[in-house]
Amino acid sequence: MNRMKKIIELTKGSRLLYAIAIISIGIASFIAMVEPMVIRVTIDSIIGNKPLNVPKPVENLVQVLGGRETLGRNLWICSLILVSLTCVRGIFLYLKGKLSAQAAENMARNIRVRLYDHIQKLPYEYHIKSESGDLIQRCTSDVDTVRKFFALQMVEIGRAVFIVTFAIVMMSSLNKKMTIIAMCIVPIIFIFSLIFFNKIQHNFIKADEQEGVLTSVLRENLTGVRVVKAFGRQNFEIEKYEKENKKYKDSIYKIIYLMSNYWGISDFLCTIQIGLVLMSGIYFTVNGDISLGTLVVFITYETMLLWPVRQLGRILSDMGKMTVSMGRIWEILHVPQETETRKALKPEIKGEICFENVTFGYEEDTPVIKNVSFKVNKGETVAVVGPTGSGKSSLVHLLLRLYDYNKGSIKIDGVELMDIERKWIRSKIGMVLQEAFLYSRTIKDNIKISKLDADDKEVKTAASMAAVHGVITSFERGYDTIVGENGVTLSGGQRQRVSIARTLIKNLPILIFDDSLSAVDAETDKIIRQKLKEKSKGVTTFIISHRISTVMDADKIIVLNRGMIEAVGSHKELINKDGVYKRIWEIQNSVDNLENENVACNE
Known part of the structure; x- marks a missing residue:
């Protein structure tokens, strides 16, 4: 059942068509059953001498056609009846199939x-x-x-x-x-x-x-x-x-x-x-x-x-x-769609964010974020650093409501995040991922995906901010260059920058860069950050990175370790404290010094 x-x-939506098709096959099947009866009457009563034992309408039809004797002398009439029945049956079979x-x-x-x-x-x-x-x-x-x-x-x-x-x-x-x-x-x-x-x-x-x-x-x-x-x-x-x-x-x-x-x-x-x-x-x-x-x-x-x-x-x-x-x-x-857990509000989003004792885990008994609390003022640039698996990406996934937190509270401009409609909050947050996904279209189309009505000037402005305009114009077809499936014809850094431009073309109050500058060189990284700082005044920005040079100019740096906040402060404050941030800075600083020494020796 x-x-x-x-x-x-x-x-x-197709039941009427099916009903007519079934009626057609019913008529065709009935005609198919009648055809052998015509052959039987022809053999027994037209060619032979058996009594014409048929329904009255059929007997009347025989009389109209001239009677048994006439039909016996003109068997082509019986053949014509069979051919006619076959043609009519073919019409209904055609209707059935179509x-x-x-x-x-x-x-x-x-x-x-x-x-x-x-x-x-x-x-x-x-x-x-x-x-x-x-x-x-x-x-x-x-x-x-x-x-x-x-x-x-x-x-x-x-x-x-x-x-x-x-x-x-x-x-x-x-x-x-x-x-x-x-x-x-x-x-x-x-x-x-x-x-x-x-x-x-x-x-x-x-x-x-x-x-x-x-x-x-x-x-x-x-x-x-x-x-x-x-x-x-x-x-x-x-x-x-x-x-x-x-x-x-x-x-x-x-x-x-x-x-x-x-x-x-x-x-x-x-x-x-x-x-x-x-x-x-x-x-x-x-x-x-x-x-x-x-x-x-x-x-x-x-x-x-x-x-x-x-x-x-x-x-x-x-x-x-x-x-x-x-x-x-x-x-x-039958898989349940995303549902709104509470009020599905659409408040004005300015960019003030407050985490209060937030705990979250993909499995209920295994939290990846534990009792996290911090506040970000509108327009601040906040960096999140920490070892792999410390919960950095999970933290920003909560902001987009890709997942909902288990305990605590996240408020955006004083409104509880779970009370805000998912689609609404996602439309107000721009996120650039580490693994930039591009469609097999032109570079222009990929940049305009987040804002389909953007004009060429807006596209070029966004590309300039992402430090990729010069690269694009060096291509033979410029912005009309097809990038191939998943941007395969571009380098990793070029894909990341096109992805950044795609996010920046839409003026949003909150931006998230999830290790999205990892594939670009340090100089390009610095150029992008400077342009972002100039353009994004008043925009709340989250930067997740393992590279200290990328986060050192942030207004606030949050250090995560094993899902908990280990420290919060500026770059100068954190390098003077023992902890994860200082160790990462020392390691990267020593590597940079070693590279500079090797370059000097080669020269």
């Missing part, structure tokens, strides 16, 4: 839109934990499997029901004994099809899941191709892919093996059924129990009847695939 509800929900395909495409489009929309609104935590290759497979291959079922097999179920119903009624009207013989093996084939369906469905699940694994391996390899090349890992990657590909091949071979068994056994049962009808029909015809025309009708009906029953296995197998794919799609659609 639950599956049926899901199927009905999926057909929303409408069902159109309905299935509409439904597939709606599913894709619904999936994409839902995925965009899922929590950040879900995306972190999910395999992107598996998500891609569910949004493409699984949707296509559902589409194919609704385009091809959905109306075939209606066709099978119509043909079996019409065949039983018409055969019963001719001879009940022959009808029983014609139907005796059909229930066996039906039960065998159900057993086959239950047997093969598990294999469909395994094959679908393995296809997702294969897609993930391929995506990872293509995304990390530079790492693969750099470390000479081609053979390892090929072996890994071949291993997963073999598992996928084995799962498909298992399905093929089961389906070949089904088709072989069902063919054997269908052949027995046709043989029984043929032998029994000949026996009854010789004894005069049925006419030759009736025998032809029964043989024709039997072949027409066995085809949809035999096709039941294919319908059920495709239904198994569809059910598995639909289940995987619904797994995504």
